Amino acid sequence: MIIPALLFLLSLAGVCVAFLLPGWSDLGLVALPSxxxxxxxxxxxxxxxxxQNPQKWIVMDGSNVMYWNGETPQIQTVKDVxxxxxxxxxxVGVMFDANAGYLLEHQYIHDQRMGRMLGLxxxxxxxxxxxxxADPYILQAxxxxxxxxxxxxxxxxxxxxxxxxxxxxxxxxxxxxSGKLWLxxxxxxxxxxxxxA
Numbered sequence: 001m002i003i004p005a006l007l008f009l010l011s012l013a014g015v016c017v018a019f020l021l022p023g024w025s026d027l028g029l030v031a032l033p034s035x036x037x038x039x040x041x042x043x044x045x046x047x048x049x050x051x052q053n054p055q056k057w058i059v060m061d062g063s064n065v066m067y068w069n070g071e072t073p074q075i076q077t078v079k080d081v082x083x084x085x086x087x088x089x090x091x092v093g094v095m096f097d098a099n100a101g102y103l104l105e106h107q108y109i110h111d112q113r114m115g116r117m118l119g120l121x122x123x124x125x126x127x128x129x130x131x132x133x134a135d136p137y138i139l140q141a142x143x144x145x146x147x148x149x150x151x152x153x154x155x156x157x158x159x160x161x162x163x164x165x166x167x168x169x170x171x172x173x174x175x176x177x178s179g180k181l182w183l184x185x186x187x188x189x190x191x192x193x194x195x196x197a
Contacts, residue, residue, distance in 0.1 A: 005038075005042060007041070057091050058148055059093045059095065059145065060082070061153055063100050065174070066078050066104070069175075069176045073104055075104055084183060092120065094125050094126070095127075111125045139158055139161075148171070149171050151173070
């Protein structure tokens with residue numbers, strides 16, 4: 001809002017100079033349209049609504065989470081965790097190793113199909129390219145989004161490049177106890193509340 005205000009003031013000054021000083025009338029050809037345009041920008045900025053529901057992202061290690069219930073890979077486990085995170089207000093990005101489809105259905109499953117299986121748009125799903133581990137993609141996405149990761153992996157092999165994995169609450173663990181899903185979000189909340197203080 002500062003830049004449109006400055007543009008408006010400078011343009012208005014130009015308009016005044018163009019009308020008050022003979023020989024400067026050509027300045028009005030530029031200053032007047034500039035003043036009108038900057039006034040429109042000012043009005044738009046003044047009446048713009050802040051986003052109603054800013055996205056609170058979280059990244060999920062889908063290849064890890066699919067083993068949480070019964071130690072066998074299941075897409076339903078990933079669905080359950082996605083649903084729980086959505087209920088908590090998160091926008092979930094899920095990443096899988098390329099072999100996830102083979103583990104689930106004995107065939108390759110691409111992003112679009114995996115998204116349909118989870119009820120998520122394709123831009124929230126990534127099956128990494130064959131021969132590439134998902135870990136660096138997961139870690140970089142979390143860093144880029146400034147968010148945490150849902151996984152039971154500790155990412156020890158990547159800790160030098162991504163030291164944030166050692167921060168309490170950065171990696172959100174979970175699983176099933178007595179048939180019920182649990183997520184260790186409390187530790188993450190405690191860390192967030194300490195950093196806000």
